[in-house]
Amino acid sequence: MYYEPDRFAFVADLEAQWQVVHRELSQLTHKDFIAWPEKYLYGKGWDIFGLYAFGFRIEDNCKICPETTKLVEKIPDLVTAGFSSLAPGTHIKPHTGYPEGLLRCHLGLFVPEGCALRVGSETRSWQPGQCLVFDDTSEHEAWNKSDQTRIVLLLDFNAPSGVLPEPEKPKKKGLFDFLKK
Amino acid sequence: MDPVELPPQNFENAPEPTPEEITLWGEIKKGVEWVVFVGKMLKRMGGPVIIFRSISFVLIKLLRRTLLQWGWLKS
Numbered sequence: 001m002y003y004e005p006d007r008f009a010f011v012a013d014l015e016a017q018w019q020v021v022h023r024e025l026s027q028l029t030h031k032d033f034i035a036w037p038e039k040y041l042y043g044k045g046w047d048i049f050g051l052y053a054f055g056f057r058i059e060d061n062c063k064i065c066p067e068t069t070k071l072v073e074k075i076p077d078l079v080t081a082g083f084s085s086l087a088p089g090t091h092i093k094p095h096t097g098y099p100e101g102l103l104r105c106h107l108g109l110f111v112p113e114g115c116a117l118r119v120g121s122e123t124r125s126w127q128p129g130q131c132l133v134f135d136d137t138s139e140h141e142a143w144n145k146s147d148q149t150r151i152v153l154l155l156d157f158n159a160p161s162g163v164l165p166e167p168e169k170p171k172k173k174g175l176f177d178f179l180k181k
Numbered sequence: 182m183d184p185v186e187l188p189p190q191n192f193e194n195a196p197e198p199t200p201e202e203i204t205l206w207g208e209i210k211k212g213v214e215w216v217v218f219v220g221k222m223l224k225r226m227g228g229p230v231i232i233f234r235s236i237s238f239v240l241i242k243l244l245r246r247t248l249l250q251w252g253w254l255k256s
Contacts (some may be wrong), residue, residue, distance in 0.1 A: 059228070
């Protein structure tokens, strides 16, 4: 499900500074991005540029985007941060994240027409400079039907206590499904 | 806009919408993709100490996820 972004104090600061992030992103080239490993979900066209992964700073990338790094480091309980790029025609199949008490925030940066994100039964489009916050343990999918690349700043952060519902009892799945994020 | 109603030909790279069959080979391929990805990320982490810490962290994380997935550990 989606959460109203104004419930989270850091969102206002992030949205106010979005053009700084946009400017640093504009300096990157396609070769700076790495294909997301869950290719069975999308085929090709979903690439990321990581700044933080599971709380670890990705030093070389942070040096390239120092202002964005400063901004994301202000976010309380940040776990993961980076740019997420979706090439024209890419469709990420419906999937769910792992219940680890996280919420996901997308700050729209390059958002052509024809891009959207369905979370549960609700579909929203990104807007440049505006955040979407959602629980990625809800089934979600994303697509880019435009002829331009969509890029957002993706952030995972620990949900403040009492925000998320109690997780359901986990079920046994495939051998490597525990890797799914 | 309801994505379920979109015809698959709208997405050049859209995989078939059939339920995924879980096979050992398929899971191995997924595992290899993750190893390649983590390898590329580690190259950008900067320094052997942080790389060692990251690998240790990931291994512990994966073990914890496995135990959670199998219901042997409560979240």
